[in-house]
Amino acid sequence: MTTVDNGVNVQALLDARQALKGAPEAAQFTWQAKSRWSNGVHSETTVQKFFGLGADQAHKSAHTFDADHPEVFAAEDNGITPIEYLLVGLAACLTAGVASVAQNRGIQLRSVESTVEGQHDIRGILGVDSDVRNGFNDIKVTFHIDADASKEEIEALVAQSQKRSAVFDALTNPTDVTVEVA
Amino acid sequence: MRERHIAHVLLERGQVANSWRRERWESLRLLTPNWQSRLPGYTYDGADPDGYMSTGEVVDFIDGYAAFTGAPVRTGVNVTSVRRVDDGYHVTTNDGEIRCRAVVIASGACNLPAVPALSAAVPAGVEQLTTFDYKGPERIADGGVLVVGASATGVQLAQELRRSGRPVTLAVGEHVRMPRTYRDKDVLWWMDASGVWDQRHDELDDLERARRLPSPQLVGTPERRTLDLNALSDDGVELVGRLASLRDGTALFSGGLRNVLALADLKARRLLDTFDAWAGSVSSERLEPTRVPAKARWQLNLRGGEIRTIVWATGYRPDYSWLDVPVLDEKGRLRHDGGVVSDSPGLYVLGLPVLRRRRSTFISGISDDARFVVEHLRSSL
Structure with a gap:
């Protein structure tokens, strides 16, 4: 029998789940991004620090993300549009979920690819029609997964990854957002 | 307890089978077929073993069992x-004090409707009902x-x-x-016969779930x-996602409906x-996949007059407000190990889900x- 290895340390996750059962305060994380306007609609956002397990934490290094708009929006296209970052987040989160659940279920993955498409009517953000919303109307994710598993098991992986996905939840359920000027 | 010669008394706040008399809607029938209504030494013996008891029939059945056992029930005694x-x-009761060596809590899991806190934000023009109010x-x-x-x-209520x-x-x-x-x-014959229902609490992967x-x-x-979501769609019931929030008089539903339908289909097939x-x-008999609405609404204005009534079919919770023994967890659930409340010797519970x-x-x-519980209780006296 070969050992399934998708590179996910499931034991650490299961241990954390057990440990945090009795310590809800340690489970409170604050993720943080710091953004700075560059020019035009171009901005740079840096992510490094976060808080969790009762202490300040940091990624090994800072990651910087350029956001801009494409030339068809009469912008310089120094980076992807902000709403595309939502697609990045959703794809990455569901993919991480697929790998974790597969590891936990003893399913060896060979490849996991997905395409995420967000339907967006830009009349909303341009103020053309007040009945059109600003955000996505709907989002579709299509997975192509090659694994030692039946079609049904793969469908179950994808369903479970949605069930435990932070970004899926953040996009499908309302979140209270406060924006202040300091 | 009578068989084990343990002196005992049963306290009932109302009449025997009280919740079945007062806290159920009129059309309700048991989910379990009649032949599965088996109590110790007492089983359904009517003409329709595959049928489902109405609430009145459940009352008669439990009344019959009370008479059959001659259990020392004191009715109208509220603890x-x-x-x-x-x-x-x-x-302490409304009818005097009792000292005892042991207490078995058998008041069940469905004493109070569990209504989410967001119900407080429902606009005043919309009437709200729990399943205790709905008849x-x-x-x-x-x-x-x-x-x-x-x-x-x-x-059931959506269809009715x-x-x-x-x-x-x-x-x-x-x-x-x-x-x-x-x-x-x-399907409950299969649950019974195939051994699914015999899975023990200490053998389950995720007991809490x-x-x-x-x-x-x-x-x-x-x-x-069969009363699944496809049957409801056929009847013209509109499906929306989980009620996630109420904002400015508008109900917001989760956009994750598709996935909860997929999860339920997968689990049903696995069963x-x-x-x-x-x-x-x-068998070649397979479930039709749950049909996903082409456009599930994710918001519904509750001030527009479209919705006159909200029925909260959001489950029940036990009422332990009378229990002055510190055996509840942080979520108000009774801590027990298969019916034995280990933190308080002599305290037991029966009649909870997957006890x-x-x-x-x-x-x-x-x-x-x-x-099991009576045997444990007897050995501890």
């Missing part, structure tokens, strides 16, 4: 406090109804209200789908029809596979559970 004392418990469609306002929750209760001519929207979160029959047998599981989408009808594996043969086995949730589960 207001249970306290630990040196050698046992001090029980039948004729007593609620004409016009649209939002039913929140898609367990057995939610799907829809068939009364009202527009019905059903908010669907995680749910348990089951066909009423599979391979010509009641098993105990939280909503009741399966079933209804007891003479024609043994039927379990039955096939037990039967040693495979000792999956079967514990159902009437036929009480025999083994009670036998």
Whole structure:
């Protein structure tokens, strides 16, 4: 029998789940991004620090993300549009979920690819029609997964990854957002 | 306890089978077929073993059992406090005080409707009902109804209200789908026979999840029809996602409806596979996938007059407000190990979901559970 290895340390996750059962305060994380306007609609956002397990934490290094708009929006296209970052987040989160659940279920993955498409009517953000919303109307994710598993098991992986996905939840359920000027 | 010669008394706040007399809607029938109504030494012996008891028939059945056992029931006695004392418990009731060595809490899991806190934000013009208030469609306002929750209760009320001519929207979160029959047998016959219901609490991968599981989408009808979300869609019930929030008089539903439908379909198929594996043969009988609405609404204005009534079919919770013994966890659940409240010797519980086995949730589960608990109790006296 070969050992399934998708590179996910499931034991650490299961241990954390057990440990945090009795310590809800340690489970409170604050993720943080710091953004700075560059020019035009171009901005740079840096992510490094976060808080969790009762202490300040940091990624090994800072990651910087350029956001801009494409030339068809009469912008310089120094980076992807902000709403595309939502697609990045959703794809990455569901993919991480697929790998974790597969590891936990003893399913060896060979490849996991997905395409995420967000339907967006830009009349909303341009103020053309007040009945059109600003955000996505709907989002579709299509997975192509090659694994030692039946079609049904793969469908179950994808369903479970949605069930435990932070970004899926953040996009499908309302979140209270406060924006202040300091 | 009588068989074990343990002196005992049963306290009942109302009449025998009180909750079945007062806290159920009129059309309700048991989810379990009559032949599964088995109590110690006492089983259904009527002419329709495959039928489902109405609430009146359940009352008669339990009344019959009370007479059969000659149990020392004191009716109309409401317990207001249970306290630990040196050698046992001090029980205060509206009809005097009782000292005893042991207490078995058998008041069940469904004492109070569990209504989410966001109900406070429902606009005043919309009437809100719990399943304790709901008796039948004729007593609620004409016009649209939002039913929140898609367990057995939610799907049954959604169908009844829809068939009364009202527009019905059903908010669907995680749910348990089951066909009423599979391979010509009641699905609960399969649960019983295949051993699924015999799975023990200490053998389950995720006991907490098993105990939280909503009741399966079933209804007891003479024609043994399946009541799943496809049946509701056929009737014209509009499906929306889980009610996630209320903002400025607007109900916001989760955009994750598709996935909860997929999860329930996958689990239902897996359950039927379990039955096939037990039967040693495979059936071609398969569930039609749950049809996903082309455009599930994710918001609904509750001030626009479209919705006149909200029915909270969001489950129940036990009432331990009278229990002055510190044995509840941070979520208000009783800490117990298969019915034994280890933190307080002499305290026991019966009649909670998956108390000792999956079967514990159902009437036929009480025999083994009670036998275990009474044996434990006797050895500790």
